[in-house]
Amino acid sequence: MSGEHLVIIGNGGTAVSAVRTLRASGWRGEITIISREPFAHYSPILLPYYIEGRIEESALFHRGEVLVPDPRIQFIRGTAVIGVDTTGNSVMLEDGTDIHYDVLLIATGASPIVPAIPGHDNVDALVLRTLADARRIRDRDLRHTAIIGTGPVAVELGIALARQGKKVTLIGRSRVMRRIFSPAVAARIAAILTDNGVEVMLGQRDIALEPGWVVTVERAIDCDAVVIATGVRPNTDFLVDSGITIGDKGGIIVDSRMRTAVSGVYAAGDCVQAPDYLTGAPIINAIWPEAVEQGRIAALNILGMDAVYRGGIPRNVINIFDVPVLSVGYLSGDAKREEFPGGWITTYTHEGQVIGMEIIGELHQHGYLPTLYKHASYPDWLREAAVGMFLSSPEPRYPPRVRYSRR
Numbered sequence: 001m002s003g004e005h006l007v008i009i010g011n012g013g014t015a016v017s018a019v020r021t022l023r024a025s026g027w028r029g030e031i032t033i034i035s036r037e038p039f040a041h042y043s044p045i046l047l048p049y050y051i052e053g054r055i056e057e058s059a060l061f062h063r064g065e066v067l068v069p070d071p072r073i074q075f076i077r078g079t080a081v082i083g084v085d086t087t088g089n090s091v092m093l094e095d096g097t098d099i100h101y102d103v104l105l106i107a108t109g110a111s112p113i114v115p116a117i118p119g120h121d122n123v124d125a126l127v128l129r130t131l132a133d134a135r136r137i138r139d140r141d142l143r144h145t146a147i148i149g150t151g152p153v154a155v156e157l158g159i160a161l162a163r164q165g166k167k168v169t170l171i172g173r174s175r176v177m178r179r180i181f182s183p184a185v186a187a188r189i190a191a192i193l194t195d196n197g198v199e200v201m202l203g204q205r206d207i208a209l210e211p212g213w214v215v216t217v218e219r220a221i222d223c224d225a226v227v228i229a230t231g232v233r234p235n236t237d238f239l240v241d242s243g244i245t246i247g248d249k250g251g252i253i254v255d256s257r258m259r260t261a262v263s264g265v266y267a268a269g270d271c272v273q274a275p276d277y278l279t280g281a282p283i284i285n286a287i288w289p290e291a292v293e294q295g296r297i298a299a300l301n302i303l304g305m306d307a308v309y310r311g312g313i314p315r316n317v318i319n320i321f322d323v324p325v326l327s328v329g330y331l332s333g334d335a336k337r338e339e340f341p342g343g344w345i346t347t348y349t350h351e352g353q354v355i356g357m358e359i360i361g362e363l364h365q366h367g368y369l370p371t372l373y374k375h376a377s378y379p380d381w382l383r384e385a386a387v388g389m390f391l392s393s394p395e396p397r398y399p400p401r402v403r404y405s406r407r
């Protein structure tokens with residue numbers, strides 16, 4: 001790409017990674033970044049800390065400011081893109097403006113799924129994805145919050161509120177963080193949450209909402225707020241009729257160069273279905289390190305380099321109060337568990353090859369990364385995915401041996 005105009009839809013981690021890569025390469029072309037939110041780039045990962053009061057709102061923004069000032073980057077904030085004309089090379093804004101692009105990068109992320117729970121229309125249920133959502137939760141003087149869902153956002157929010165001394169009930173259909181951790185680790189996480197005052201109600205399939213109440217088969221929960229945290233869906237509705245292919249999970253289908261079905265249009269981050277590392281199947285892997293990596297790969301290909309995405313690798317790291325939990329890769333196949341004081345490591349193999357691992361508990365002796373390197377059977381991709389998770393985080397969740405002090 002020489003002097004063309006790049007338009008990026010979205011101003012999250014994917015967009016910032018792409019712009020950093022472009023500028024680091026020396027490319028000085030014109031960029032327009034469009035975001036439907038009114039804010040500068042901020043880190044959604046830190047929102048639970050903000051809700052807890054552990055950090056000020058200004059701390060959410062620190063990393064984004066490196067893009068400013070750059071006279072050849074124009075920001076359009078607070079305006080949504082409502083359509084893309086891939087024949088005429090333009091994006092349509094909700095205020096009626098059309099913006100021409102030579103190259104387009106779609107990095108619109110995802111939004112909370114709000115399932116059709118009976119009574120939902122009569123209740124002012126909350127979600128947590130954006131700074132506006134976080135402000136809404138933080139600004140309310142909550143007494144008892146019912147959180148529907150037991151994924152990472154639900155758990156992190158529950159911990160943030162409980163640390164403030166507030167009453168929290170987590171309500172889930174099956175186990176805690178079932179897509180990320182094994183049943184044994186999920187059970188331990190549920191126990192730690194309970195020990196720290198978070199009520200965990202699992203196996204709840206039939207629930208209904210009423211103003212001030214969540215009604216389950218077991219009992220009615222008296223609460224002054226309901227937060228729905230049952231997962232996210234890619235923001236791709238505005239691409240109807242654009243010619244860009246959307247996959248079975250609602251994500252933009254991209255190849256290993258982050259190219260969509262339309263020439264000159266790239267997509268990356270939480271809004272895509274990209275190849276899985278092991279299977280090559282188009283998956284959604286809506287985590288920060290993949291967003292950063294995909295944004296980087298898209299930028300390199302926009303520059304005309306032939307950069308290949310190695311494929312999405314499931315991974316997650318979370319502090320359950322003061323107990324760190326980490327999983328990398330695929331938790332299936334043969335499991336081998338090694339105990340250490342206060343926790344355990346499980347290694348998963350398939351046909352003799354290590355394909356995943358998880359750790360729960362503080363590795364006082366060694367720290368996480370040295371432990372990964374100590375296991376000679378772990379393949380490089382697994383180690384690199386774990387290291388990438390720590391390095392790409394806008395705020396290390398728990399860098400080895402360093403933890404937040406208990407409030």
Ligand SMILES: Cc1cc2nc3c(=O)[nH]c(=O)nc-3n(C[C@H](O)[C@H](O)[C@H](O)COP(=O)(O)OP(=O)(O)OC[C@H]3O[C@@H](n4cnc5c(N)ncnc54)[C@H](O)[C@@H]3O)c2cc1C
Nearest residue numbers: 010011012013014035036080081108109269270286287288
């Ligand atoms: C509370 C919380 C905690 C999290 N914790 C972790 C964690 O611990 N580890 C981890 O790996 N991941 C975590 N995540 C997920 C991580 O934040 C995402 O994977 C990452 O932010 C994805 O970046 P993105 O740029 O693809 O999308 P987003 O950050 O969602 O950014 C999307 C951008 O697109 C804009 N946009 C959307 N639609 C339009 C439109 N139609 N027109 C214009 N602009 C539009 C939005 O305003 C936004 O600027 C967490 C997320 C949340 C909400």
